[in-house]
Amino acid sequence: MNFLGRNRKSANSAKERLKLVLIHDRTDLPPGMMEDLRDELIEVISRHINVDRDRVRIQVNQDGREQQLVAEIPLKAATRSRSR
Secondary structure: OOHHHHHHHHHHHHHHHHHHHHHHHHHOOOOOHHHHHHHHHHHHHHOOOOEOHHHOEEEEEEEOOEEEEEEEOOEOOOOOOOOO
16 A cells, blocks of 8 residues: 555645635635635636646735735646547
């Protein structure tokens, strides 16, 4: 068994959950809102483009009085069959 790989995945997952908690605290969004938003964005974009779901990152940046929602959505390589 490879416990090292499993621990890294757990650590990354915990890190992402912590980021979501911090974002929630900064933006006064209801609990779970950022995670729901992330899931919905992935769902909608995945209808059109092959998304690497495990690497999607969403954060809220503060720029003076303005907040920005920033989404980093890595794409998987497309395999197309041209049958026209």
